Amino acid sequence: MVKIPSFTSAPWPNQAVSILDGSYKKSPINIDALIAYPKKGEGPFPLVVFSHASGGPGQFSSKWFKFNKQMAMQLRKKGFAIMFLDNFSARGAIHTYEDQSQVSGYSGYIDAFMTLEYLSKDPKINIKKVGITGWSRGGMNSLIISEKRLRDALISKDLYYAASQPRNVGCWGGLFFENPQPIKETKIWMVNGEKDDVTLAAPCIEYGKKLKANGADIEVTTKKGWGHGFEGNYEAEYEPKSQAFTTCPSIYLNDDGTVKPESYYEWNDPCVTGGNTVGGNKGGVFKKPFLKFFTENLL
Numbered sequence: 001m002v003k004i005p006s007f008t009s010a011p012w013p014n015q016a017v018s019i020l021d022g023s024y025k026k027s028p029i030n031i032d033a034l035i036a037y038p039k040k041g042e043g044p045f046p047l048v049v050f051s052h053a054s055g056g057p058g059q060f061s062s063k064w065f066k067f068n069k070q071m072a073m074q075l076r077k078k079g080f081a082i083m084f085l086d087n088f089s090a091r092g093a094i095h096t097y098e099d100q101s102q103v104s105g106y107s108g109y110i111d112a113f114m115t116l117e118y119l120s121k122d123p124k125i126n127i128k129k130v131g132i133t134g135w136s137r138g139g140m141n142s143l144i145i146s147e148k149r150l151r152d153a154l155i156s157k158d159l160y161y162a163a164s165q166p167r168n169v170g171c172w173g174g175l176f177f178e179n180p181q182p183i184k185e186t187k188i189w190m191v192n193g194e195k196d197d198v199t200l201a202a203p204c205i206e207y208g209k210k211l212k213a214n215g216a217d218i219e220v221t222t223k224k225g226w227g228h229g230f231e232g233n234y235e236a237e238y239e240p241k242s243q244a245f246t247t248c249p250s251i252y253l254n255d256d257g258t259v260k261p262e263s264y265y266e267w268n269d270p271c272v273t274g275g276n277t278v279g280g281n282k283g284g285v286f287k288k289p290f291l292k293f294f295t296e297n298l299l
Helices: 014-018 068-076 097-102 106-119 137-144 150-152 201-213 283-298
Strands: 002-007 028-036 046-052 082-087 123-137 163-165 187-193 218-224 237-244 273-278
Touching: 002 106, 014 106, 046 068, 046 106, 046 137, 068 082, 068 218, 068 283, 082 106, 082 150, 082 218, 106 123, 106 137, 106 150, 123 137, 123 283, 137 163, 137 187, 163 283, 187 201, 187 283, 201 218
Parallel strands: 046 082, 046 123, 123 163, 163 187, 187 218
Antiparallel strands: 002 028, 028 082, 237 273
């Protein structure tokens, strides 16, 4: 277990603004992470960061979400170091869907960048061969790391994630920039489910096109018949405590980080509803292409 120096963003609607104007520095925090190196070799090793969803870091050890742990074990056997990143615990969240409102999305985004800076100081890690992955909240963390203006405001311009594999991304609700400025060195493979009723697939297809047009090295895959948390090792089922924003306005940011007026709403807005379908038992099918992506891009 390690502590990573990070920061907490300003609350909605000034999350991105607090990064771009530097005011995020007023809220330092140390977040938790678990890092494990390969059992053989001396390094420097490639590394994959696992970023958790709204259910919190408890999902890393959940019997219902074994995919991340299984993939971490497979990656270590192949010579990767791995890291499980915790955005919640240090900020007082108790690892439940209801707790996600306590931790702003941009705090998780800051953590993803500060993790990269932390790893750049570890002689056992090949900093040019670091990847990141996650689903839902973790997927949004894994996509935003390609945003150049945030990277440049937070850490060295020489640092970047070499590979990113986000899943079930809320492309219309993750507070992404309407005019993205992608880091061209980052290889992105975004995978979403056609039947996802939590993070809709269609906006990601369109946002992927926008990223690509602006220079991103990105591929977007929409899996027919798959839904939210498709790698969960159980058949898709209704979860009444899950929060959904699918009827809320599309949230995109201006270049200065301010929220476009037509995007504004609060957590207690009637558009925020409860109850969605999660799961799908597709981890076995997704395992091979997942490992192939990181092996080809980081080894």
